[in-house]
Amino acid sequence: MKQKKDRMSGQERLDSLFHYRKPDRVPIAMSALGFSGKNMGLSIRDTYADPERCFVALLWTEDQYGWDSMPMHFRHVVLGAHDFGGNVQLPEGEYEGMNIVSHPVGSEDDVENLKLPDPKRAGGIEVATKFARLQESHGIPITFLSRSPFTMAGNICGLEQFCRWTIRKPELCNRLLDLAIAHILNVLRDWSNTFGAENLFIWLSAPSESNQVISPKIFEKFALPYHLKFHEEAKALGIKRFAYHICGDQNLNLPLIAQAASWRHPSILSFGHEVNLETAMKLFPRDVIYGNIEPALIQTETAQVVYDLAKGVIEKGKKAPGGFILSAGCQLPNGSPPGNVFAITKAVDDFGWYE
Amino acid sequence: MALMEDKERIIEDIRKAVISYDEEKCMSACREALVAGIDASEAVLKGLTAGMYEAGDMYSRQEYFVPELLLCSETLKAAMKILRPHLKTESSSTQGKIILGVVEGDVHDIGKNLVRLMFEGAGWKVYDLGTNVKLDRFLEEQQQIQADIIGVSALMTTTMMAIPKLIEKLKAKHSGTKVLIGGAPITQRIAEQFGADGYAPDAFLAVRKAVALMGR
Numbered sequence: 001m002k003q004k005k006d007r008m009s010g011q012e013r014l015d016s017l018f019h020y021r022k023p024d025r026v027p028i029a030m031s032a033l034g035f036s037g038k039n040m041g042l043s044i045r046d047t048y049a050d051p052e053r054c055f056v057a058l059l060w061t062e063d064q065y066g067w068d069s070m071p072m073h074f075r076h077v078v079l080g081a082h083d084f085g086g087n088v089q090l091p092e093g094e095y096e097g098m099n100i101v102s103h104p105v106g107s108e109d110d111v112e113n114l115k116l117p118d119p120k121r122a123g124g125i126e127v128a129t130k131f132a133r134l135q136e137s138h139g140i141p142i143t144f145l146s147r148s149p150f151t152m153a154g155n156i157c158g159l160e161q162f163c164r165w166t167i168r169k170p171e172l173c174n175r176l177l178d179l180a181i182a183h184i185l186n187v188l189r190d191w192s193n194t195f196g197a198e199n200l201f202i203w204l205s206a207p208s209e210s211n212q213v214i215s216p217k218i219f220e221k222f223a224l225p226y227h228l229k230f231h232e233e234a235k236a237l238g239i240k241r242f243a244y245h246i247c248g249d250q251n252l253n254l255p256l257i258a259q260a261a262s263w264r265h266p267s268i269l270s271f272g273h274e275v276n277l278e279t280a281m282k283l284f285p286r287d288v289i290y291g292n293i294e295p296a297l298i299q300t301e302t303a304q305v306v307y308d309l310a311k312g313v314i315e316k317g318k319k320a321p322g323g324f325i326l327s328a329g330c331q332l333p334n335g336s337p338p339g340n341v342f343a344i345t346k347a348v349d350d351f352g353w354y355e
Numbered sequence: 356m357a358l359m360e361d362k363e364r365i366i367e368d369i370r371k372a373v374i375s376y377d378e379e380k381c382m383s384a385c386r387e388a389l390v391a392g393i394d395a396s397e398a399v400l401k402g403l404t405a406g407m408y409e410a411g412d413m414y415s416r417q418e419y420f421v422p423e424l425l426l427c428s429e430t431l432k433a434a435m436k437i438l439r440p441h442l443k444t445e446s447s448s449t450q451g452k453i454i455l456g457v458v459e460g461d462v463h464d465i466g467k468n469l470v471r472l473m474f475e476g477a478g479w480k481v482y483d484l485g486t487n488v489k490l491d492r493f494l495e496e497q498q499q500i501q502a503d504i505i506g507v508s509a510l511m512t513t514t515m516m517a518i519p520k521l522i523e524k525l526k527a528k529h530s531g532t533k534v535l536i537g538g539a540p541i542t543q544r545i546a547e548q549f550g551a552d553g554y555a556p557d558a559f560l561a562v563r564k565a566v567a568l569m570g571r
Contacts, residue, residue, distance in 0.1 A: 034513065095460030095514045099487070160465050163422040164429075167376075212539065213465070215420040248539065252417065296512050296540040300548060333512035 004349060010068030014141075017288050017323040018241065018266060026314055026352035027325045028345060029070035029290065031245075034097075034334035035341070036061035044091045044334070048075055048098060051131035059138075066345045070268065070290075070325055071143040071201040071243070074131040075124050078146045078187050080155030080180060083123035084114060105157035111172045114156070114179055119186040132195060141201040141241060144191055148206035149230065150223035152180040159208055166218050173222055181226050185233050197238040203245065204230070210248030219253045224260055231262040243268035243290065247330060251275060258283040266322050273329035277316045288323035293344065299333040303343040310347035318354070326352065362393055366402045369434065373406025374413075376426035378433045385437040395441035400478075403431050403438070407476035411559030414469075421465060424558070428472035449480050451503040451569055454496055456484035458517045463510035466538060469558035470506060477562045490521045497529050504565050508538040515540050519549040526550070533568045537561060 006024065008016070013023040033054070037047025040057035047054050051074065058072055075098070082088045087101040105111055117123065132142045147155065153176035154162035165172045191200060208214070209223045234242060242263050250257070251274065265286040271277065273294035280289050293309050301309075310326065317324035326348055332341070365388050372381035381403075388398040410427040413419040419427070453474055457467050464486045474481050482500055484492060493505060505525060509515040515538060522534050533552040546554030553568050555561035 091460075093460055095458070095517045097460070097511055097513055099462045160421075160425065160468060163465075164425055166422050167426055211417065211420065213421045215417075215423075218420070218422065296515065296542070296545060299512055299516070300545055331512070335513065335516055 005353060010062075010070070011140075013068050014070055017268075017325070020266060020323065022323075022354045025354060026318060026348050027068040027070060028066060028348050028352075029325050029327050030065075030067055030332045031073040031328070031330070032061065032067075032332040033058070033073055033075070034091075035332045035336055038334055039064070039338070044093075044096065048090050049127070051127055051134065055131060055134040065341055066348070068325075069140055071141050071203060071241075072135065073143060073145060073203065075128055076145045076147060077125060077128040077132075077143075077191075078152065078184050079123055080147065080152035083117045083125070083183060084156050084179070085117070086156070088123075100155070103156060103158045105161075105176070108169065108172060111157070111175050114176075116179060116183055116186065119183070119190045122183075125187060129191075129194075132191070136195060136199065142191070142195050142199050144188060144200050144202045146184050146188075146202065146204050148204055148209060148223065149177050149181040149184060149226035150219075151206050151208040152184065153177045154208045156180065159213070162208075163213065166214070166222060170222075177222060177226050181229055184230070188234070188239075189237065192237045192239065198240060200239050201241040201243070202234060202239060203243045205245035205247055206250075207247035209246075209253065210250050211252045212249050216252040216256060219250075220256050223253075224256060227257075228260060228262050231264075235264055240264065241267075243270060245270040245330075246272070246275070248272050249274035251279070254279065254283055261286075263287075268325065270327065271329065277313065277320070281316075281320045281322075285321045288325060289317055289320040290325040290327050291317075292327070292329040295328045295330050295333050298328055298336045298340050298344070301340070303337070303339045306340040307343040307347050310344045311351050314347060314351045318352070361391060365391055365393060366398060369398060369402030370406040370409070373403055373427055373430050373434070374410050376423065376430045378430045381430050381434040382437055385434045389437070389441060394443075395438045396443065399435070399438055399442070403434055404476055404478060407431050407473065408559075411473050411476075411562070415557055415559045421469065424469055424472070428469075428476060431472075431476050450478045451565065452480045452482070452500060453504040453506055453565065454482045454484060454493065454500060454502040455506040456488035456493060456508075457486040458507055458509045458514050458521065459487060459489050460517060461509050461511055461514035462486040466510065466558065467506075467508045470508070470537070470561045473558040473562050474506075474565070479562075479565075490517060490524055493521060494524055494528055497525065497532060502532070503569060504533045504535050506535045506537070506561065506565075508536065509541065510538050512540045515545070518551070522550045533565075535561060535565055535568065 008024045013027040016023045036057045039061045081100045085104040135142045268288045270290040271292045368384040414424045535553040536551040553564045555564045
C-alpha cells in the first residue's frame, strides 16, 4: 500500500535513517511473522517451516499495510536449545508458538560436556539460510535474527535453572555464555563470508534480560560484557546495520546500556511499551528509536483506540534526535484484527509526515 | 523450653535466612527451634512464611528478582522438610486450594512457578497442572478438586487469547469458581475484558489478590 504522499521507498527510508537524514515520513516496521502467515492463509506451521511461502507472505503483508522492511523478520537464525541439541516443536495449534520440548542441558555435568554446534546446520540455520537467499535475490538486507548471548544461554538450560545459577553457580553461567557467544559469532562469520558483511542486518533480541526476570546487577555482570564482545566482533566484520530489541521492561538496565552503547551509531533500538520513549530518546540520542505500541492492545482494543495509541507514539517519536520508526513494542500478535493493524498505518498517514 | 528472647531470636534467624536464601542457616535455625521446644507451626508461620512474604514484597518492589525469589523459596522448601514432620495438623495451615496452569499452547512457566512457590509459602494447597494445559483439562481438574481459585497464566499475546475461552467454559460449568490471571501481556483492563475475577502483575500480589477474592 502506497500512502498518499510517499516520496521514498522503504529502502530509501532505511538508508536515510542510517545517515541521520529525515525520511519523507515515519517508517513503519513490524515483527509480524505469525500475523503475516495468517494474513496470507498459511498455517502457523508452514509460516515457520516453509521459508519460500513465508517470504511471499511477508512481502505481500508489508505491501498491504505500507510497512518498511526494517528489517524483515523470519525465524531466529540461532536459538539456544535447538542449536545445541535440544528438541523444539513447531507450532501447530491456534495458540502456539515455537516451543522447547527438551533442553540440551539438564545437569551441571551437561554444561561441561556441551559442544559447539555446526554453524551451517544446527537448529534452524539451514531454514534461515534459505530465507536469507530469498532476501538476497530480492535485493533486501539479509536479516541475521539472533537472541542475545544471555538469552541464548538461558535457553540452553532453561531460564529458571540459569537464574538459579547466576547466584549459586556463576561459573556455569559463564561457560554457557561463552558457548552461546562463540556459536552466534561462528554463524555470523559464516554468513558474512556467504552473503557479504555489508548486506547483513543484525537483529538481536534480549527478552531474558528484562527486569521482569533479572536485576540490573545480574545484567551488568552477565549480560552486558557479552553485548560488548558481540559488538566488537560485529564491527570488526564490517557489519554496518544493527538493531537491538531491548525486550520488555528493561528500565533499570537502560542507564547501563546507554553507558556502554558499544554498537555502531546509528543503530536501531527497539523498545517495548514498558519504556517511555522520551526516556529512550534522552538516553540514546545517537540512535534510531523503534517502537512501541503495546502489542496486546493491538489485539484486544478497537481500531480507534489503536489509532490513538499510534498517534501518541508518533508524536513522541518524531522528536527523537537520532530518528524514529513506528512499530509494536514486540511481535505483532498473530490474531491482531486487520482493521487495527491498518489503524497504525492510517495514523502514520495522518500524523507521520516530516514537513 | 526456650526463653522468650531466645525464641524470638531463633524465629527471627529463620525469617532472615529465608530472605537471604541461606539454606544452611535456615535449616540449622529450624533444628534449633525444635530443640528449643518452639512449636513447629509457629516456626513455619512467623519464620518461614513471614520470610517468604518479605521476599515476595521485595520482589514486588524490584529489590529482588526472579533468581533471588527462586532461591528464597528453595530455602523455605528445604527448611520445611525439617519442620513438617513436627507439625501437629497439616490442614490447620491450609489457606485455600488453588489450581495453577499455563494456558494451552504456552510453555513459559517461570511466572507460574513463582506463583506456585508463593502460594505454597503462604500455606495454600496448590495443584500445579504445568504448562500447555488444554482448556478442558482445567475443567476436569476443577471437577475433581473443587479449588477455591483457578490461576491461569500466559506469556504470549497468541496464547493469552485462549484465556477468555477458558473463563467462559469454567463459568458455564463451575460458576462459583474464581479465576485469577496473569502473565506479561495481561493487564487489569485485559483481565476485565476477558471476564477474569482477578488479575495480579506478579507472584506476590497474586497471593494477596487470591485472599481478597476469598473475601478475607
